[in-house]
Amino acid sequence: MIKTIRYFFEALIVYFLYIISFFIGLKYSRIFFSYLFQKIGFYFRSEKLIIKNLDKINSSMDENLKKNTIKKMWSNYGKTFIEYIFLKNFKQSNNHIKIKNKNYLETTLLKNEPVIFISGHFANFELMSMELTKMNIKLATIYRPLNNFFLNPFMEYLRKKYVCKNQIKKGIKGVKEAINYLSNKNSIALMVDQRVSEGARVNFFGTPAHTTFLPAQLALKFKCQIIPIYINRTFDDKFEVEILKPISCKHPNNIDKDKVEITNEINTVLEKMVAQDPSQWILTHNRWK
Numbered sequence: 001m002i003k004t005i006r007y008f009f010e011a012l013i014v015y016f017l018y019i020i021s022f023f024i025g026l027k028y029s030r031i032f033f034s035y036l037f038q039k040i041g042f043y044f045r046s047e048k049l050i051i052k053n054l055d056k057i058n059s060s061m062d063e064n065l066k067k068n069t070i071k072k073m074w075s076n077y078g079k080t081f082i083e084y085i086f087l088k089n090f091k092q093s094n095n096h097i098k099i100k101n102k103n104y105l106e107t108t109l110l111k112n113e114p115v116i117f118i119s120g121h122f123a124n125f126e127l128m129s130m131e132l133t134k135m136n137i138k139l140a141t142i143y144r145p146l147n148n149f150f151l152n153p154f155m156e157y158l159r160k161k162y163v164c165k166n167q168i169k170k171g172i173k174g175v176k177e178a179i180n181y182l183s184n185k186n187s188i189a190l191m192v193d194q195r196v197s198e199g200a201r202v203n204f205f206g207t208p209a210h211t212t213f214l215p216a217q218l219a220l221k222f223k224c225q226i227i228p229i230y231i232n233r234t235f236d237d238k239f240e241v242e243i244l245k246p247i248s249c250k251h252p253n254n255i256d257k258d259k260v261e262i263t264n265e266i267n268t269v270l271e272k273m274v275a276q277d278p279s280q281w282i283l284t285h286n287r288w289k
Contacts, residue, residue, distance in 0.1 A: 011150035018085045026089060029082045030237060037078030038071055045284040053283045056205045057274055072279035076233055080124045084155070087162035091130060099131060101243040104227060108137060114182050115246075116215045116226045120193030120270055121282040123233035129164040129189045131241055140166035140181040142174055142190040142214075164189070175214065182222050190215065193270055195287050202260070204267050205274075209288050216262035219249035226266065230273045232280055244269065 021029035050073070054066055061069070083090075090096055108115050117139075119128050129141040141164045146152040160167055166181065168174045168188075178188050192212060201208035219226050225246040232240045247265055249258070274281050 007148040007150050010148055014151060015154075017082070021082050021085055026083070026086045029086075030079045033078035033082040034075040035078070037074040037081070041074040041077065049286055050283045053285075053287060054278060056207060056288060057278050069279045070283070073281070073283050076123060076280060077282060077284075079233070079237065083124050084126075084158055087126065087130070087158055090127065091134070091162045094134075096237075097127065097131060097239045097241060099241045099243070104243045104246055105135070105137070107225075108187065108227075109135070112138075112185055114185050114222060114224050115187040116219050116224060117187060117189040117229055118192045118215050118226055118266060119189075119229045119231065120191055120273060121285070122273060122280045123231040123239055125191065125231060126159070126163050127231055127239055127241065128229050130162065132187070132189060133164050138186045139164055140168050140178065140186050140188055142168045142170055142178060142188065144170045144194075178214075178218060179221070182218060182224070188218065192266060193274075193281070193287070194285050195289055200260075202263050202267055204287065205271055207288050209267075211263055211267060213259050213263055215266060216249070216259040219247075219262065220255055220258060223249065225249065226262070228266070228269045228273070230276070232277065 017033075021033075024032075047070075050070055051066065054061060054069060105115075107113055115137075117128065117132060119125060129139060132139050141159075143159065146155055156167060166186070168177045168181070182188060192215060195210045196212045197210065200211065200213065202211040203209075204211065215226050218224075225248055227246045228244040230242045230244060232242070234240060247262060247269070249262060
């Protein structure tokens with residue numbers, strides 16, 4: 001009951017902020033929420049956890065750089081939070097984004113072959129699936145519903161309308177849906193940077209972390225590529241989407257062994273994304289719990 005009341009008032013606040021932001025516009029909303037999240041973020045997410053995560057990523061980072069990285073992370077977090085109400089703007093325009101290495105998508109675009117697209121919570125992470133669908137790639141995306149059931153229906157509405165109409169809820173049922181989509185030559189997109197309860201421990205920045213095997217399992221089953229995508233917010237609040245070299249899974253020899261090797265490779269790619277600029281990553285997840 002207490003949790004329900006808390007969720008209700010949280011949702012009221014969020015909806016109120018979204019309404020206000022809709023009227024003041026994207027530019028000033030970004031400025032305000034960048035500032036706000038830098039000031040109040042630690043009241044909602046543990047500062048100790050964020051520092052612990054940074055130490056895992058780079059144990060030699062000095063205090064000034066650490067403080068600046070955390071400040072920029074909260075700034076990006078605030079901007080991403082409010083950009084949900086402006087997803088329509090991104091859907092209808094290409095002025096906000098630059099896409100690098102489109103050549104890695106040639107097979108997918110020309111032969112209509114399914115792909116497993118992976119990324120993490122970098123910059124505005126919703127743009128990965130949005131930009132892929134704008135390129136007419138048949139896509140379904142796996143998502144984790146919000147805990148707040150007053151907010152979640154609205155977020156699902158926004159994702160289906162502006163990001164990707166085919167949304168797969170994370171879980172056993174979602175795995176079956178993903179298999180059906182791949183069977184019908186649809187690609188799948190998912191985030192692979194969060195801790196999962198069902199995953200085995202795989203090294204991530206030198207420390208074992210619960211990691212999903214799902215991308216490797218699906219790629220091995222359907223003999224398709226895994227394509228990592230990195231999203232970066234630039235200084236002028238535009239975005240760069242970098243399509244990275246595909247991870248090939250077409251010729252499995254030992255499925256159990258191969259899925260571990262592929263997952264290790266995925267984590268290595270993800271490490272490089274995070275290390276490139278830790279402030280682009282949402283550092284508030286308890287990745288190594």
